Amino acid sequence: MAKRRTWREADGERVEGTWRHVFIRNGDRHFLTDLFIYADGMVDCWGLCTLDEFAEKLASGKVATVVPDGAEASALHLGDWTFAEPQRWVTADALLAEVHDTVDQLSGRPDSTARCRAAVDVFLADQTEENRAALHAAYTAIPEHMRVYALGDMDRQDWPLRVLAAGPGNTYTWWDDDEIVTDEAYAEALAYFGCSPA
Known part of the structure; x- marks a missing residue:
């Protein structure tokens, strides 16, 4: 918009x-x-x-x-x-969240995607479960229909964010299927952001 x-x-x-x-x-x-x-x-x-x-x-x-x-x-x-x-394609809650994001963008404030990207940086600098929980909360605050655009990568979409926010051994949803985050997938998600496991 x-x-x-x-x-x-x-x-x-x-x-x-x-x-x-x-x-x-x-x-x-x-x-x-x-x-x-x-x-x-x-x-x-x-x-x-x-x-x-x-x-x-x-x-x-x-x-x-x-x-x-x-x-x-x-x-x-x-x-x-x-x-x-x-x-x-969009729920009432997601549309309302999108409108709130748009107000933030127009006002020069960080929107939910920018807040999520900031949470990624905090987590990568200090890979604690507390920071992962904050990342997960920031990721799920992005309107669901807008999450695929969060990284600006149409090949990977938001897969690295989903995996990082879930963490090894936990479940995330990808294309309507529940997946378990394997150690390999987690390492790949970290590498996407130029980082290694803590």
């Missing part, structure tokens, strides 16, 4: 923003619309609101992350359609 830039004026000041697509549920219809996100934590999705108010819209299904089979949808002045076998 960083390349999609917009802004609004608030109290005579320019507030930077960006946007993504979402569905608004209005009655039995779903409308494809834009969700505008601003650096001051306000969002506009059929009305300007706070992050807490946006969370309420998500919780109520007004902003829909689940669209039922057979639901009718519309894109203004573009067309109408009926969903057949819709698939969901």
Whole structure:
């Protein structure tokens, strides 16, 4: 979203923003619309609101992350359609976390991915279980649908992070399968970050 830039004026000041697509549920219809996100934590999705108010819209299904089979949808002045076998790629919680990350990015603060990368550095410098637990918490704070981008590596995706955060002998999920972190896999994950086992 960083390349999609917009802004609004608030109290005579320019507030930077960006946007993504979402569905608004209005009655039995779903409308494809834009969700505008601003650096001051306000969002506009059929009305300007706070992050807490946006969370309420998500919780109520007004902003829909689940669209039922057979639901009718519309894109203004573009067309109408009926969903057949819709698939969901993001949960309400993950979308809310993504919006929080976007506010952090627009405000110049570290987002969940940057906080996770910082936790990796702390763990690699001092490979304690306490630091691993902090790394695991930071990794799982990244919105699930955004984790594959955390390392900027489309070949390995987030595999090294998953393995490092789990630790040897523990389970992690990879492509919907539960895997055990072997010593070899753990050494490979450490090597990815240019480090050796402690």
